[in-house]
Amino acid sequence: MAGISRDEVLHVARLARLELTDEEVGRFQEQLSEIIEAISKVSQLDLSDVPPTAHPLEIANTWAEDEPRPSLTLDEVFANAPDRDDGYFRVPPA
Amino acid sequence: MSNWEAVIGLEIHVQLKTRTKMFCRCPNGFGGEPNTQTCPVCLAFPGALPVANRRAVEECIKLGLALDCEIAERAVFHRKNYFYPDLPKAYQISQYDEPLCARGKLAVPTENGDITVGITRAHLEEDAAKNVHVAASGRIHGATATLVDFNRGGTPLVEIVTEPDLHDAESAKRFLQLLRQTVVELDLSDAELEKGSMRFDVNVSVRPAGSDELRTRTELKNMNSFNFAAKGIEREIARQIRVYEQGGIVEQETLHFDPAHEESPPMRSKEEAQDYRYFPDPDLVPVHPPVDVVERLRGEIGELPGARIKRIADTLSFYDADVLVTGGLDRLWADVVAAGAEPKEAANVLANQFVATGIAPSAVNAAELAKLVSARAEIPRAAFDEALAKTGDAGFTAAPYLEQKVVGDAAELDPIIERIIDANPGQAEQFRGGKQGLLGFFVGQVMKETGGKADPRVVNERVREKLRA
DSSP: OOOOOHHHHHHHHHHTTOOOOHHHHHHHHHHHHHHHHHHHGGGGSOOTTSOOOSOSSOOOOOEEOSOOOOOOOHHHHTTTOSOEETTEEEESOO | OTTEEEEEEEEEEEEOOOSBOSSSOSBOOTTOOTTSSOOTTTTTOTTOOOOEEHHHHHHHHHHHHHTTOEEOSSBOOEEEEOOOTTOTTSEEEEOOSSOSEEEEEEEEEETTEEEEEEEEEEEEEEOOOEEEEEBTTBSSSSOSEEEEETTSTTOEEEEEEEOSOBOSHHHHHHHHHHHHHHHHHTTSOOOOTTTTSEEEEEEEEEEETTOOOOOOOEEEEEEOOHHHHHHHHHHHHHHHHHHHHTTOOOOOOEEEOBTTTTBOOBOOOOTTTTOOOOEEOTTSOOBOOOHHHHHHHHHTOOSOHHHHHHHHTTTSOHHHHHHHHHTTOHHHHHHHHHTTOOHHHHHHIIIIIIHHHTOOGGGSOHHHHHHHHHTTTTSOHHHHHHHHHTTTSTTOOSHHHHTSOOBOOHHHHHHHHHHHHHHOHHHHHHHHTTOGGGHHHHHHHHHHHTTTOBOHHHHHHHHHHHHHO
């Protein structure tokens, strides 16, 4: 049976910088397992001649020419920034 | 030491000098005020969509061709996921299992034949923003906040990964120099180490000589000088050998080589290392490099530096050929020689004196420089240096400097020398008493008196003669 272990839930949570309670770990393990199970139904089909599809459209080579366009003004840049220090975004120490 | 062999692989990042960023049309360039070269795409505003820069794709292909890579028929952009303040999307758009260029090689000429280094891949990705760490007392360690400038965020990088085909620090350094010169000549990047437009990481391991095992490697990160890289590699090789010989094991770790401290302290290990959860970026479509574009780019690549080193080494020593080519001086050298200068003399002037002027070789009129090189022995050193410093000026001519002949006539120099000896009886006495170092004092006085026009060899000889009298 496809599923996800408790350790895997904790691992994914750490990667996402999420702190989960024990109750949440259990709940997400259940929900994520259901999702994985649903999706793994696809593997019951014979797809040996179907290439992996990362994009729904059969297109390639969508470019932009290397021509500069105006950037935002600083007011626009910082309109939703939680903290600003002159021209910089200010964030907790990395 | 001799029963160990080092195994070295390199990972190089080169910042492309396109006009705009990799996935948006913000300007790509140094020097803008912080965050003035940003937009919804490179700031990761919700819903903003990336569009690949055609020129960056072509330049990556061109570099791949120069490195003898296979160009993929289909290449894909992936998301590399991690959290850091310099990465507003929380992923970097990079390439993973379908890179633009793979399976190439670069042959590094040496006096004893080529060292051929496999190129695993060369792919496109976007650069991260610049973090400035601030503390109460200034911008140092133990920061209280991080300030972020997204101007660099999203600018195009080519990442080049080599096979672990290098076995000593000097070869690694030469590989990097040759790669840098290749990138510069293809006009893809300034590849300036000090500015960070070329950066590289080095993987080092050691193994018993003759074995083909690959042992645990350590990574030297963010080095910004070829000489420091060579030093860091040597140090790390010696350290690993010491660890094994004392019965220990080498731990996988990342070392940050800090030239100021001349050692490689361990950096904080990245938690959850290597779990980047790559997946194809659904916002971007695959790249299918058109055959005609690839062939056009192939046609734009001239004779590469490695080939030129070998060709020039037929005329000059290998060392001179290498210095001229990796210094970007060989084309000027060839023009100066074609204009009549003696090859070895021209190489010496270019590699030792011209290079110190900082003048761009392309700004120089080779015919005028050739006249100067040919007259080097006959004109005063000061006049030669002055002329050389002006070879980059528009309309420079050598003629006025060539008229300033060196004074090598003893009859003309002797009265001056006698006058100086008479004026400095104390020093003359000390010289006669055995203080040979004072010869330089007298020669210097004569050179000063003659405005640098005297031939130092003749002055030396005559001063010695006169003091002995």
